[in-house]
Amino acid sequence: MHALSLIGELQLPESLPVVFDMLRQNEKYLDFWFKDSLSENAEECVFSIGLHQTEELLAFLKKPDRYVFARSAVAEAVAQIALHYPDRRSEIIQWFNNIFGFIFRKKMMIVL
Numbered sequence: 001m002h003a004l005s006l007i008g009e010l011q012l013p014e015s016l017p018v019v020f021d022m023l024r025q026n027e028k029y030l031d032f033w034f035k036d037s038l039s040e041n042a043e044e045c046v047f048s049i050g051l052h053q054t055e056e057l058l059a060f061l062k063k064p065d066r067y068v069f070a071r072s073a074v075a076e077a078v079a080q081i082a083l084h085y086p087d088r089r090s091e092i093i094q095w096f097n098n099i100f101g102f103i104f105r106k107k108m109m110i111v112l
Contacts (some may be wrong), residue, residue, distance in 0.1 A: 004019065004041050011053065023042060023066070029045045030070060039069050042070065043074075054091070058098060061074055
């Protein structure tokens with residue numbers, strides 16, 4: 001948890017793959033190390049280092065078998081970009097349209 005905070009504070013965008021490695025761990029691992037603080041700690045870090053890597057963040061969410069709270073932290077971080085950088089609001093709205101469309105298409109394929 002401390003390393004995640006430090007990466008976020010140092011604002012090292014090249015650390016995103018390391019953070020993704022941590023976030024792609026299973027529920028048991030993430031619950032053991034983060035308990036209820038995963039969303040808030042990961043969100044701050046991902047916001048800081050993923051500010052200009054929204055395509056990578058989108059790709060992370062589209063991968064199967066990601067823990068729901070890890071996905072949530074990434075989505076919340078992206079929402080914070082629109083809040084803190086209003087000039088990027090339309091980009092972030094399109095980003096969310098993309099991920100919601102992806103989820104909808106995936107669910108429709110399961111139903112069909």
